[in-house]
Amino acid sequence: MQLLSIHERIGSRKHKEIYELIRRQGTVSKIDLLEQSQMTGSTLTRTLEELTAQGWLVEAGFGESTGGRRPILYQTNPLAGxxxxxxxxxxxxxxxxxxxxxxxxxxxxxxxxxxxxxxxxxxxxxxxxxxxxxxxxxxxxxxxxxxxxxxxxxxxxxxxxxxxxxxxxxxxxxxxxxxxxxxxxxxxxxxxxxxxxxxxxESWSDRNRDYRHLLYVHVGVGIRSAMMSNGKVVYGAVDMEGSIGQMIIQTDGPRLGDHGNYGCLETFASIHALEQKAHSRLKQGRESSLRYMEKDPDKISFTHLVQALKENDPLTVEIYSQAATYFGIGLSNLLNILHPEKVILGGSLISSHPSFFQMATRVAIRNTYHYPTYQVVFSQGHLGEExxxxxxxxxxxxxxxxx
The missing domain is CATH 3.30.420.40 (ATPase, nucleotide binding domain)
Incomplete structure (x- = not known):
């Protein structure tokens, strides 16, 4: 099946440039576009007329007058696709x-x-x-x-x-x-x-802030990450999504299952890691409210841990604190290498309790080499799990x- 490529739908480079300028700002006047695009007045007028005729743009009323005729405002047409x-x-x-x-x-x-x-x-x-x-x-x-x-x-x-x-x-x-x-x-x-x-x-939701270098880390069943520089996602020679989780934190450390590096970050700071730590501690005879949720230690799940943490169960608080500390160490390694301006942390482990985010970011900052000269913004993002x-x-x- 031969399909029209998405990038072919808006034809010329000029049309794409104007559409993107308007899209990023929401509603823009023709005067502002003239200043931002460096186009001549006649070229801009023709481009706006063509995009409007094709249905990509709509006129959105008039802006404030600066002495002459009120400028026409443009926005992208939400129903164009x-x-x-x-x-x-x-x-x-x-x-x-x-x-x-x-x-x-x-x-x-x-x-x-x-x-x-x-x-x-x-x-x-x-x-x-x-x-x-x-x-x-x-x-x-x-x-x-x-x-x-x-x-x-x-x-x-x-x-x-x-x-x-x-x-x-x-x-x-x-x-x-x-x-x-x-x-x-x-x-x-x-x-x-x-x-x-x-x-x-997350970058789109925060597009009014001019962050050039962003890092995103998703902590859940595994650890997933992405980097953006100058508005573009950074790609490696292979898919890098799970690579941060394989960062070695302890050379003689354990291994999750039969894969990955020994002592890697994912072994200490992931849902599976927390569950395995709870199973092990309960089998050692540690006292915990988890025992009253499930008789078989091997059946204790992340859901049980979240509930126990809300009840301030000491064993669960200890397990969470250790995981957040290890994750903070891994995060500091990334800060020392990549120096992002903003770090967005997401995933079910991050959102399960405020303490994980708070402890991990504190540990990361303490171990960041150029701090306080190098300042980084930590966020749980605007979109959360969406x-x-x-x-x-x-x-x-x-x-x-x-x-």
């Missing part, structure tokens, strides 16, 4: 449908249990997307595409989820997700790892102005 965002994670997956102003029109979530195989999930995603389109009167031509933020490692060019760990269901290996969904839905599908889509989402799926949809809109 629609986009899907899809987050595929180990604990849950989510699909959203949005207009071009990122107003969410529909959403659907799936619990990723032992029955949610790739075949089942992808079929349900396709059926749900088609149902959403029908409910809103959309054809495939009216959808720019679907962006997917998924657990890595993956091949974003081939559109393949390669061999991710810790999925409850079997079959998550060499999943050709983009070709499957493209054939079912009839519009372009783009794949990237979830950390990259999350940083795209960052991955929102960024996946924004990734598609961003392609409109790619050259």
């Amino acid at each position: 629609h986009v899907f965002g899809l987050d595929i994670s180990r604990m849950s997956s989510k699909l959203i449908l949005c207009d071009l102003h990122m107003n969410k029109l529909e959403s659907k979530s799936w619990i990723m249990d032992e029955n949610m195989t790739p075949v089942r999930l992808l079929n349900e995603i396709a059926e749900t997307a088609l149902a959403m389109m029908e409910a809103h009167g959309l054809t495939a031509d009216g959808v720019l595409g679907m962006g997917i933020g998924a657990v890595g490692p993956l091949d974003r060019f081939a559109g393949v989820i390669m061999e991710p760990l810790y999925f409850p269901a079997a079959g998550w290996r060499d999943v050709h997700i983009t070709s499957f969904l493209q054939e079912k839905l009839g519009f372009p599908i783009s794949l990237d790892n979830g950390a990259n889509t999350a940083i795209i989402g 960052a991955l799926v929102t960024g996946a949809a924004i990734m598609i809109i961003n392609q409109l102005t790619e050259v």
Whole structure:
């Protein structure tokens, strides 16, 4: 099936430049655009007229007069197209449908249990997307595409989820997700790892602040990360999403299961690490309210730990504090190497209790070499757990102005 590429929808470089300027600012006057674009008045007028005629822009009233005629205000047309965002994670997956102003029109979530195989999930995603389109009167031509933020490692060019760990269901290996969904839905599908889509989402939500270098770290079942420099996601020779989790913190440390580095960060600061630590401590005879939640120590889960932490159970507080300290050490290593201006921390472990974020960032700052000369902003982001799926949809809109 031959599909029109998203970046071909807006034709010329001039059209893309003006569309992007307006998109980033929301509502802009022609006078401001003339100043920002360096175009001649006649070229700008013609470009605005053509984008408006094509339906990409709409006039949004008049600005304040500075002595002459009130300037026309322009904004992008939210109904010029629609986009899907899809987050595929180990604990849950989510699909959203949005207009071009990122107003969410529909959403659907799936619990990723032992029955949610790739075949089942992808079929349900396709059926749900088609149902959403029908409910809103959309054809495939009216959808720019679907962006997917998924657990890595993956091949974003081939559109393949390669061999991710810790999925409850079997079959998550060499999943050709983009070709499957493209054939079912009839519009372009783009794949990237979830950390990259999350940083795209968070960067867009904070676009009025001029942060040039951003770091995003997602701490949950595993540790996922992304870096953005000068507004662009930084890519390596291979998918880097899980690489931070393999940073060695203790050379003679333990190993999670039968994979990864011994003594790596993920072994000390992840949901699996916390669960294993709790199992071990309970078997050693440590007293804890966890014993009253589940008789079998091996059945203590992250949900139990979150509840025990809210009750200030001493053992759980100790386990959390150790994990936050180790994570802070790993974070300080990243700060000393990358020197981002802002660090966004997300994921279920970060959001489970304020103490984890607070302790980890304090430890990171204490171990940052150039502090206080080097100042970094720590944040839990504006989008929270919606960052991955929102960024996946924004990734598609961003392609409109790619050259």
